[in-house]
Amino acid sequence: MLSKKGIFVSMELTTYISDLLYRYECVIIPGFGAFLTRYKSAHIDDSTSTFNPPSKIVSFNKQLQANDGLFANYVASVEKCSYETALQKIRNFTSEISKDLSAGQTISFKNIGEFSLNEEKSLQFEPLHQQNYSTSAFGLSSFVSPKISREVYKETAKALEEKVPIIFTPEGREAKPYLKYAAIAVIAIAALGFGSLKFYENQVHSFNIAERQKANSLVETQIQEATFVIENPLPVLSLQLPKHSGMYHIVAGAYREEENATKKVEQLREKGFSPLKMQPTRYGLYQVLYASFEERVEALNKLREIQRTENADAWMLVQKIQ
Structure with missing residues (x-):
């Protein structure tokens, strides 16, 4: 168009x-x-x-x-x-x-x-x-968002100060001397209450530390006294499985028949690869992977190497697999 x-x-x-x-x-x-x-x-x-x-x-x-x-x-x-x-x-x-x-x-x-x-x-x-x-x-x-004009607010504040001045006179302060002593009393009571609260918090903190030390000592003693005996232990199994993790996978091919995908896996294993046959897609295709990578750059380098030396039709699949 x-x-x-x-x-x-x-x-x-x-x-x-x-x-x-x-x-x-x-x-x-x-x-x-x-x-x-x-x-x-x-x-x-x-x-x-x-x-x-x-x-x-x-x-x-x-x-x-x-x-x-x-x-x-x-x-x-x-x-x-x-x-x-x-x-x-x-x-x-x-x-x-x-x-x-x-x-x-x-x-x-x-x-x-x-x-x-x-x-x-x-x-x-x-x-x-x-x-x-x-x-x-x-x-x-x-x-x-338009800029805020701060000068306008300054001028408004100045105008309000001129209209409503706040004046403290010596007569006003001397008229109520008891307010001064009341304020001092309030400050003294607040300081006393804060000191008592601080002393109580210190006592609680010290008690918690002492109890925690007793509990740790008891657990360590019980662990030292315990004895574990295992009769007829099972033999250790060592399994070597190909690792396929990450988001980037090099695909060797996609097959409609599972038998063909299995044959492809055997062929790649004989060539030294660690292939993986994935579960069928929603279109019924079995995809066979050469390898998987966490990093995209590493996967691209491996893809180009395989396309050059092994399989020109190989491609990259980007998805999370189990």
């Missing part, structure tokens, strides 16, 4: 990208580049007296094009299609964008930003600043 600024690309795929930007700091579009988000704390624009909530700033890096599986897996999950079908749809998507950019068009990603080529044919990205991808600031918006 054409607009004054350029072309709006596929509504579905840009919506998927927007969904992922709320949850992840990096969303890679295979063969095109990566959208990155960076947290920005709440701030005040002094020039316009505008209060802005916390936000996530979106940027773009054309160098990050290797498929990490996040975007394709999400498209396949939402549209209920195979991973390969989702990947092909993404390839068509990026191909159309590249063709329109080469023709001099400006490409608009809804709620994200605009792409264009400059005179040197370098890709330029202008983010949409009105969109906030920070979930912690959901429902918050910027607002303008």
Whole structure:
């Protein structure tokens, strides 16, 4: 669909990208580049007296094009299609964008930003600043608060002082001398009460410490006197299980038949991997994992190594597994 600024690309795929930007700091579009988000704390624009909530700033890096599986897996999950079908749809998507950019068009990603080529044919990205991808600031918006004019309040206070002066005269103080002695008596009573309360608190604290020491001494004596005897102890078992934990997993393949997934596990184990066959997905597929990682960067490095030396179709799954 054409607009004054350029072309709006596929509504579905840009919506998927927007969904992922709320949850992840990096969303890679295979063969095109990566959208990155960076947290920005709440701030005040002094020039316009505008209060802005916390936000996530979106940027773009054309160098990050290797498929990490996040975007394709999400498209396949939402549209209920195979991973390969989702990947092909993404390839068509990026191909159309590249063709329109080469023709001099400006490409608009809804709620994200605009792409264009400059005179040197370098890709330029202008983010949409009105969109906030920070979930912690959901429902918050910027607002303008006018500056407080403090000089007005000072002038008002001065005017009130001139109209209602407060004067203390020697006659007023001498007229009621008993007030002075009453005040002294109140202070003396308060000081006496505070001293008594402090003495009582010290006594309670000392008693609690003494009782705690007696209790600890009694427990230590009972422990020293206890004897534990275990007859016919069970033999120690040592189990070596492959460790698969973290959010980032390298997938060797997804199989409709469990038997095929089991064969793949045996093949990978013979090659020295510690594979894992996951429970079937809601689409009935058994996914086999090479390895799992806590850190995204470590997982990406391992994925590229496996794609280069072992399996070019390996991809990354981002989810928590039991």
